[in-house]
Amino acid sequence: MTEQVSTQQNVLSVRDLGKEYRLYASPRQRLAALLRGKANYRSHWAIQGVTFDLVRGQCIGVIGDNGAGKSSLLKLLAGTLTPTRGTIERVGRVTAILELGAGFHPEFSGRDNLYFAGNLIGIEREQMAELEPSIIEFSELGDAMDRPVKTYSSGMSVRLAFALVTAVQPDLLIIDEALAVGDQHFQKKCIDRIMDFRAKGCTILFCSHSPYHIRHLCDRALWLHQGRVRQFGETEEVLGSYLVHSRLLDEGQPDVAEPQAAAAAAPAGPPPPPADPAQAHVVSVELANLVEGEDMPRLNSKDLVATIVVRGRGDERPNVGFMIEQSKGVGITSLATHEEGAHPVSLGNGLWRSILTFPNLPLHSGDYVISAYVFDESGLIVYDQWFQFFHFRFVSPTLMPGLVHLPHRWE
């Protein structure tokens, strides 16, 4: 479960960590317990017996179901929760991007808030005076810095907060699904900054629901289950077990899964185009050789050829992703250009095209649904997705039961 690593370069060392929430029947009970010292509560251990080490430069992904204790663990590590049991040893500067923008006073200017919030994270006045220009530049707030924060849009506050907390490179960076910050342009900057920290040897602890991001960012993964470490090790290995677990969990809950499947079976269609046409998005996806079928289009060819046109962000070369699932939502394959070193072709005018061909589509007969994605250059940001937007039927020449033809050999 846990692994012993050299203690030489440990940035974080967690031993037998536990966090108990005491649930009282009512606030009155809580007061009574406080005054009388008699405990009358139900105890809920959000985190129990968690032990692990992080070595400098590692990037760890924390995964787990809802309520598995991920947020509690992150808050404990960030120091905003007090452990009930166990110890946390942290070396150097720890920065947590948990919820951004807390602590800004609406009546004060952005600059004033910057200096104040800096104090809360240990950046004092003199140091802040040095950092201020770079923070303003990164947050792109310019003259707005002298306006009260109450006049800011939520995106502006978040930009300022992100620029502030990441102004100084930490030794340990704790991120809770905060990669989706602001608009596409700013998201990109955030990711670049985090990747830059990582390249400079900063240890990152990243919590996400997205196995895709964990796989991309993290060397190791920690799977929390019911407050305990279920598995800690190489990302692929842990993610593999976790995905099996989630799938079993979905199957065990037909009541929840069924309405989703029913919704998936209905023709969804592509989402409406974005309000800002310059934003990166999926422009069109065309499947070749489709004919009208009884209740859904049918693929009238041995090959599946998808032509995907996307708009990139500015001059950046985007990446294109494609996924095929059974109509009831069981994934079959997902592919992306950045995973395979394939690049979309520029059509000029900010448009890019990828043609994806599955020769001799190795599927058995059935109903399938496709999704298309556009990513940034690194493949870390999903700019836009057409999720399960098109259903089609495929009739395979084989009559044997099954899902896919696997490459095989008879001897």
Next chain:
Amino acid sequence: MLTVWNEFRSIWRARALVNVLTRREISGRHAGTAAGIFWLYIQPLFSVAAFYLVFDVVFAMRQGSGAHSTGVGTFLVVGALPWMAFCDALMRGMNSLLDAGGLLQKNPMPPVFFVVKSVLASSVIFGPLLMLMGLAYAPLHGFAVALWALLPLLLLQVLLSFLLAYTLAILAAALRDTVQFVGFLVSVGIYLTPVLFPVTLFPENWRWLLWLNPMTAFVLAYQQILLQGAWPEPGVWVAVGSWTLLVGAGLNVLVKRSRDQLVDWL
């Protein structure tokens, strides 16, 4: 008292941050107003000035027998200003943790910083006003040496306000009704303090009630110093000391019991 002592040590270690928080609290109280920080001083100053003008200048009321032979307004001011300072520190300190809930859940900081900054901010506003009052009353008794007793008295009032505010802040975190209840106590508390009437006017059978109010001893002390130019009686100091120890001991228990859950309750 070890736990509370540790809280004081953590405040001292982070005094630079507490200083910033206190300044921020003060500017937050007048943020957006044109007159700025003056409002904070003008409001209590005008309230006590009104007592003086109405009772001593307009009606020229004097107190009856058995009381200090001063104007009613002059008497009222001596009790009212410390009482206002106490209520301000207490109420703001009590609410400080609830108000800072969001900040505390997102920044690793000891909650006590927020109580202390609220009480300190109130002290920065009322402290100079109380000193000014001391100077204004000095000519009444020819600058008596006893005026120096104001200093320890003010410090003790700040200390007791802090201990009590922190206690109530923890109770308010556990049960929000505390805020309403204390709000009520504070509004009737002025009648249980010898602010409006000299203690001699209270029926003797009921005088013990006054001592349930921690401010009684302070108000008596201010009256003895400012109106009579006398050192506060030993009994008054004993009462002040007992209240401080009592509240400190209670707080010590509460902090110990609530320490690792306090932020979760906010």
